[in-house]
Amino acid sequence: MTPDRPGPAVPPPPTATYRLQLQPDFPFAAAEAAVPYLASLGVSHLHLSPVLEAVPGSTHGYDVVDHARVREELGGEGGLRALSRTARAAGLGLVVDIVPNHMAAVPRHNRALWEVLREGPASPYARWFDIDWEAGDGRVLLPFLGGRVGDELGHLRVDGDTLRYHEHAFPLREGTATLPLPELLDAQWYRPAWWRLARTELNYRRFFTISDLIGVRVEDPEVFDATHGTILRLLHEDVIEGLRIDHPDGLADPGAYLQRLHEATGGRWTVVEKILADGERLPAAWPVAGTTGYDALRHIDGIFTDPAGAGELLGQYRRFAAPPADRGGDWDATVRRAAYKVVTHELAAEVDRLTRVAAAVCAAEPALRDHAPWTLRTALRELLVRLPVYRPYVSGGDAPETVLTTRAADEARAAFTVPEEAAAVDVVRDLALGRLRASRALGAPGAREAMAEFRARFAQTSSALRAKAVEDTAFYRHAPLLSAAEVGGAPERPAVTVEEFHAYGARVQRDWPYSGTVLTTHDTKRSADVRAGISVLTQCPGRWADLLVELTEQTTRVGSACAPDPQLAWAAWQTSVGFGFPYDTRLRNALLKHVREAGLHTSWTEPDEAYEKAVEAFVEAGPSGPPLYAVASFAQGLDAHVRAIVLGAALVHLTMPGVPDVYQGTESEYRALVDPDNRRPARFPPHVLERLDARSGRAGLTALADLSEQKLVLTAAALRLRRRRPELFGGAATYEPLAAEGPGAAHCVAFARSGEVVVAATRLSLRLADAGGWRGTGLALPPGRWSDLLAPEREFEGHARVAELFATSPVALLERVPEGEPLSRDGRAETADPGSAAPGEPV
Structure with a gap:
């Protein structure tokens, strides 16, 4: 859709966004009331969940029923415009989530x-x-x-x-x-x-x-125009400035859609919710700023996970829970078994449609006739379950062999007893990859269209299969380390080396400098702080094993406290350690969802009432009963090391290449489980930042004992820095890995941004303590004087001793001090531009 007249100049990309989950209990007016706080926090844009008319009462907004209207329950278009005006007056823009793939199938509202x-x-x-x-x-x-x-x-x-x-x-x-x-x-x-x-x-x-x-068929230009008209009008009227695209994998042709959208928006900042498998790349031809950031989440979590300890936990899990290889004991086998279940049951209708389309192509092509529908269906099933990515994007530059490998084809053929019938695998593979070339005899009406349809539907079905088999099934069956069972995660390889992280950061800065980055979203199964409380177990697998013995003994003595199966017990205790207090219906509901999604003993569609009652009884008498004191004592002993992960992950997220998205409430300590727990209405205490600014003073984090306060001060310092000096983090910025030297070097992750900012964080602090501490480890800083924005009275220069760098906090955020200039109380040069400060921010 092209506007009748040129719109305003394209605004610059965000420096940081703040996600607000809109719903009837948190409408536009509530978001407007939070603007002063969010402006003082340091973000540049508010990131709103879908704003178009949805099913009444919806708490998420992804069930759109009318693309022509802004949702009345949130305040309608008037409320959105009021929010935009208030935000703009405070120096903030709006980014909106849109849902092109689907609508609510609720006729009375649609x-x-x-x-x-x-x-x-x-x-x-x-x-x-x-x-x-x-x-x-x-x-x-x-x-x-x-x-x-x-x-x-x-x-x-x-x-x-x-x-x-x-x-x-x-x-x-x-x-x-x-x-x-x-x-x-x-x-x-x-x-x-x-x-x-x-x-x-x-x-x-x-x-x-x-x-x-x-x-919804947004590939049709008329449908695109009708379903995007309101959003595009709001963009061109400068009510909103950027877009997040929900689930592009579901579209018939995501690349063509994104190109049309790019032209229609005039090149506004746009990110896509594309889940990339480990090592997968975003298609380079897509005209977007990047992904919504699950790939960043995987890399950030990975550097704070110990690989050796993760391996020990896997061994313990197999002994404690005793799952067969294909029911949670082995990752690859678990995924494959889950994929077979989904493709033959939940997605049977989709596979039948693909089979009919493939049969129509074969019937129209003389060289392909006599492939029985059952052989095509079998080939489809065997190839789909072997896709290592959500959707094959050959047009994105990947060679076909990287998405549907020859090995996968060979394994698929093994499902046939007659070699001649196995030839259906090659037909399906060639169709899926667009390799099949029609002969001149292929003249049946619509045959070529059927080939194009097959390729699109194969890709659409593969993304649904991967999501259901991996995210919604295998992540709940394979539970040795629940913090790794996250959207975009790689449970089979949960740890990331510092070198891998730096390579990723350099690639993002080079190719997608304005891509989104996240740590917690409305879709994460556990918030970042819960994951931190779980991933610390990789640094102390022996202590975890001892805790399990103690908890098992306690629950065995009380019959009602016994878990109905050991896999659930493992997952429940790990969740309890990460979640902390309060133990209430939130934990019970999350564990019920866990067992239903796993589908081993009960499910959403075939619930086993007796099993689910046993789960509830176990939660009540176990994690929510007397054993919680043992869990709390265990967690308290790890508190300092969890704090190091929480603060380290937050700082790395906020300063690495890309545009950080802060999920509502996560600027402070935030413990939430899977939805709907993580979609509760946001609450913003008034004047909290002003009080912390006054209390922290020149002492920074050292003046604050509470993790929530420390995390909030850290977040504000990093976000304000990004907003004050955007050139250090944008497309023309640089990313330089810094390597510590000495016996503790592996426990420091550090990098510089554009030669003006240095970020350093402690990793695997418990392992570090067990090894004797830093012991003279040093970090060579770039030339100049450096002030720590998290403890502004502290300065460093030259070769810093890491023990001194982290003397008061497990993290450091250093800014170069201009030569000859004194520092203000918050660590910035006195000559900083007053006009760059947001309302409520000290200058």
Whole structure:
């Protein structure tokens, strides 16, 4: 969509964003009230969750029902504009999350879907939705009935021109309202059906396996314009300045979509929620600033994880929980087993559609005929479960062999007993990679379109499969180190060397300097501070083993406190150590979600009531009962080392290449578990920063004993520095690794930004203490005098002793002092530009 007139100049990229999770209990007005605090914190932009009209009561906003309106429950467009004005007056811009892939499949709220269900394929809105009309005999399957339709007839009633079923409402096709109910149902453009039929009969694309979210065809230019018009108008009217794109892997052609969006926005700052596998690269051709930052999360967490200890925990886990290799004992086998389950059950309808498309291509090409549908389906299944990434992006520059390897093809062929039938693997692989070339005989109408459709749908299905098999299943089955079971994580290799981290940082600075970086999001399964409390176990696996023995003895003495299975016990105690207090329904709910997602003993669709009651009883008498005192005592003994991880990870995140996104509340100590726990409305205590500024004074972090206060002061110092001197962190900036020297060198991670800022953090502090401390380890600083912004009275020069650098804190944030200039009380040169300070920030 191109605006009728040129919009304002493209604003500069953010220096840092602050994510606010909007919902009816935290609308635009609440965000507006938080602006003074967030401006004083030092961010440049507020990052808002989706703002368009969503299902009433939605606490996340990803279930959009109307792209033309700003959500009324949040305050409508007037509320958004008021927030924008207030933010702009404080020097802040707005970045908004948009959802191009899907809408809520709730007809009574989704007018476009309502019209399609009423008028069928002839509706002008029919092109909006990814519906396979042929597969459903010309009708859309609506899997919302609680039982088989024959058993639910008594709950279906006609109300004028509407069919009602409990809270659901569906439009009636014109002229059918007076028909007897069975005939009326058969006369509609849709088929109300038992919800379980979605697995095999669904004929519309959805978000992952969620039938309540229907896929949108933004590849159609008219649909793109209709679904992006309001957001683009707000961009060109300068109400918002940048975009976060939710789930681009679900689109038919993400690259083409992003190019169209780039042209329509005039090049506004845009990041994509692309989950990159370990070692995978973002397609270089995409016209975006980068990812939303899960790749950064994996690298930051990795440098604060001990590889040897992670290996010891894996061995302990296998002995304690005794899971078979394919049920959590081995990562690769666990992922493969989970993928088989998802592809043959939850995604059966999607695989059937792919099979039909592949069969149509084969039927139209003489050289490919006589491939039986079952062989194509088998080949599809075997190749899909072997994809090591969320979605193959050959157009991004990767060679085909890196996304669908010859080894994967060889393994897929082994599923066939007759070699000739295994040839279906090559057909499917070539179709998926766009290698299949049609002969001149391929003249059947739509055959070439079918080839293009197959490639797109294969990629869409692979991303859904990977997300469900890895994020939503294997992460809950393979639990030796729960802090590594995070979106974008690599549980099979949780630790990252300092050299690997520096290589990653240099690559981001070179290729994607304005890419997003995160530590906690609305989708992380555990907040960064919870993960810190768990990853510290890699530094003391022996202590963890002793704690497990003590806890097992305590719970064994009380029958109701016994865990229903050892895998759950391991995960529950690890979660308890990381989560800390309070132990209440939040922990119980997270563990119930854990066992349902794992799907080993119970699940969302086939719940085992007896097992789930046993889980609740265990949580009540175990982690929430008397054993919590042993857990608390254990955690207290590790407090200083957890603090080192929390502060180190926060500082590295805020100063490394990229644009840091601070999730609501994480500037202070923030312990949250999987959603919905991590999506609770934000609360901002008034004047907290002013009080801390006054208390910390020249002493910095040393004046603050509380972790929340220390983390807040650290966050403000780093963010204010980024805002005050953006040239040190932007596209023209540099990233220089610094290496410590001496016996403790491996425990220091340090780097310089543009020769003017030095960042240093302690890593694996417990291992360091066990080894005898720093023992003369030094860090050569770039030339000049350096002031620590976290303890402004401290200066360093030349070859700094690391023990002195970290004498009062496990982290240091140094800024070069201009020659001959005295320092202000907060460590900045007295000549700093007063105009650069945000409202409420000392100058």
